[in-house]
Amino acid sequence: IAIDGSCSGLQHYSAMLRDEQGGAYVNLTALESPQDVYKEVAGIVNQLVLEDQTDPMAQEWLAHKVDRKVTKRATMTLCYGSKQYGWREQLMEDFMNQYQKEVTLGQRQAHPFTEPNKASGYMAKKLDVALRKTVKAAVEGMDWLQATSALLASENKPVVWTTPVGFPVVNGYYEPILKRVDIKIKGKRQRQTLLLGYTDKLKRTKQRSTIAPNFVHSYDACHLMMVAIEAKKRGINSMLLIHDSFGCLPTDMAEFANIVREEFVSLYDNHDPFQNIHENALIALSEKKQSKLTAPPAKGNLDIHSVLQSQYAFA
Numbered sequence: 001i002a003i004d005g006s007c008s009g010l011q012h013y014s015a016m017l018r019d020e021q022g023g024a025y026v027n028l029t030a031l032e033s034p035q036d037v038y039k040e041v042a043g044i045v046n047q048l049v050l051e052d053q054t055d056p057m058a059q060e061w062l063a064h065k066v067d068r069k070v071t072k073r074a075t076m077t078l079c080y081g082s083k084q085y086g087w088r089e090q091l092m093e094d095f096m097n098q099y100q101k102e103v104t105l106g107q108r109q110a111h112p113f114t115e116p117n118k119a120s121g122y123m124a125k126k127l128d129v130a131l132r133k134t135v136k137a138a139v140e141g142m143d144w145l146q147a148t149s150a151l152l153a154s155e156n157k158p159v160v161w162t163t164p165v166g167f168p169v170v171n172g173y174y175e176p177i178l179k180r181v182d183i184k185i186k187g188k189r190q191r192q193t194l195l196l197g198y199t200d201k202l203k204r205t206k207q208r209s210t211i212a213p214n215f216v217h218s219y220d221a222c223h224l225m226m227v228a229i230e231a232k233k234r235g236i237n238s239m240l241l242i243h244d245s246f247g248c249l250p251t252d253m254a255e256f257a258n259i260v261r262e263e264f265v266s267l268y269d270n271h272d273p274f275q276n277i278h279e280n281a282l283i284a285l286s287e288k289k290q291s292k293l294t295a296p297p298a299k300g301n302l303d304i305h306s307v308l309q310s311q312y313a314f315a
Contacts, residue, residue, distance in 0.1 A: 001248070004246075010135055011028060017274070027310055027315075028302065028304075034315070039068045040134055042067050042068050042071045045130045056114075057118065070123065078139075079216050081209055091120035145212050148277060155285060155286060161218070161273070161276045163221075167218070169214070169218050172207075173207060173210060175202070175203055176199075177195070178196065226267060231252075236248060238252070239256075261310070281293055
């Protein structure tokens with residue numbers, strides 16, 4: 001049987017930055033009932049759409065209903081680098097294209113949106129505002145990581161950090177060396193692109209877009225490794241671990257669930273991931289660029305130890 005993190009990307013960012021509000025929404029605090037961050041985001045989006053209710057696009061969304069189904073995927077993928085363009089594509093895929101298919105098959109009389117693409121773009125903008133209000137610290141943290149990554153990339157330096165288990169990470173995406181060749185397949189001429197290797201020049205846009213998801217993935221992977229190591233020490237040998245899902249035999253779950261919480265607290269109790277990035281960046285940057293490096297986002301007042309009493313942090 002398994003217990004899963006509650007929107008794990010946001011859990012990790014909230015813990016790193018001691019964000020009380022974001023932490024509460026993703027169940028890092030010991031509340032009596034489980035919190036639903038997707039529902040919270042939907043509530044804010046609805047308010048934003050209501051303020052626009054004279055707009056025909058807003059009227060269509062209000063008639064459609066904005067619930068957690070609309071906000072879940074955007075909220076989940078926020079920590080993995082998804083932004084307005086990506087959310088628009090998700091809404092097209094999850095809702096607009098599906099409705100069109102139902103119309104084509106005669107299962108629906110008419111599409112609920114007159115301009116599906118524009119409606120998706122409209123909702124993506126509202127999602128951006130709502131997420132910045134709901135998990136403000138996580139968004140600020142990701143913005144800082146992107147700015148720091150871009151500054152390092154301007155001097156052709158990758159972002160480097162080491163997780164508490166000693167795993168070194170180098171976030172470096174380099175320009176490829178490509179060669180176009182003409183070949184014949186069954187008498188037909190085709191043009192193929194071959195990858196011959198990589199240059200020593202970083203891809204600046206890629207450096208910026210990849211840092212936030214790779215950063216948080218390295219820390220949820222670190223948490224998973226810490227759990228496995230500690231569980232083994234305590235005699236738990238049968239585990240099934242996938243990302244933020246921690247599975248074991250039913251007879252071990254009482255102790256295993258405690259280990260998952262204890263190791264999450266241990267991960268951030270004596271380790272500051274953002275400070276780690278900042279210190280390494282200072283070492284890597286030239287004196288001129290060091291002055292442009294801003295301090296990491298300020299921390300909030302979340303008591304990380306409250307995770308130990310949270311019934312729903314991993315459930």
